[in-house]
Amino acid sequence: GEDLTREQQEHILLAAEALVKEKLERDSSGHDWWHIYRVVQTTKRIAAQEGADTFVCELAALLHDVVDEKLNADPAAAQRELDAWLAASGTPAAAVDHVLEIISTMSFKGGARPPMRTLEGKVVQDADRLDAIGAVGISRVFAYSGWKGRPIHDPSVTAREHMTEAEYRAGNDTAINHFYEKLLKLKELMNTAYARQLADERHRFMEQYLGQFYAEWEGER
Ligand code: ADP
Ligand code: NI
Incomplete structure (x- = not known):
């Protein structure tokens, strides 16, 4: 411009x-x-x-x-x-x-999703991905999952990669599972150094959140 x-x-x-x-x-x-x-x-x-x-x-x-x-x-x-x-x-x-x-x-x-060609594209894609992680990202997973009528968590639901395609399509999916399926992978996908820095803090926050979540689930904390 x-x-x-x-x-x-x-x-x-x-x-x-x-x-x-x-x-x-x-x-x-x-x-x-x-x-x-x-x-x-x-x-x-x-x-x-x-x-x-x-x-x-x-x-x-x-x-x-x-x-x-x-x-x-x-x-x-x-x-x-x-x-x-x-x-x-x-x-x-x-x-x-x-x-x-x-x-x-x-x-x-x-x-195969094509990589962003320009710096500007990389920046906007990073910002969109950052909104899927951290405190806001956590809120969005549960909002989306509830909208889909899915459970918060089910310890018997294995990670997505261990599900058959049929199980997955049958809706055998939980909000917690989506962290492993997508959210915890986003940090590695950041295009720019500065977004990577922002992603690090948001990623750590999600890991901390999951640790607390499982401890509370078992009545340990
Ligand atoms: P975008 O804004 O980039 O279009 P998506 O449409 O992929 O993002 O997802 C919107 C939000 O819904 C994201 O925060 C994402 O984590 C969440 N979401 C998408 N798919 C699932 C799912 N299967 N379970 C829980 N949350 C999901
Ligand atoms: Ni978006």
């Missing part, structure tokens, strides 16, 4: 914020506006540390979930709406392309 003044950038970011708020108001899947808010806040912090383009980072962070298939009955239509909105937003074409590339890589489904 080097062609724009900071004032023009702020104007576009505010419009994007309004768009996202309007879209997520109708959502009930746990992708609420406050997830976007947190990802934007963390994005700004990492972008400053890593020397990334803050306008592209903030715009991508704001828009990163609007074409998600969990939020849209018709993701292709949502993508066309986003393309049209960006084209009319006053964002320079190069920044539009960059933001769209970040969003499509982040929401890539199936197979």
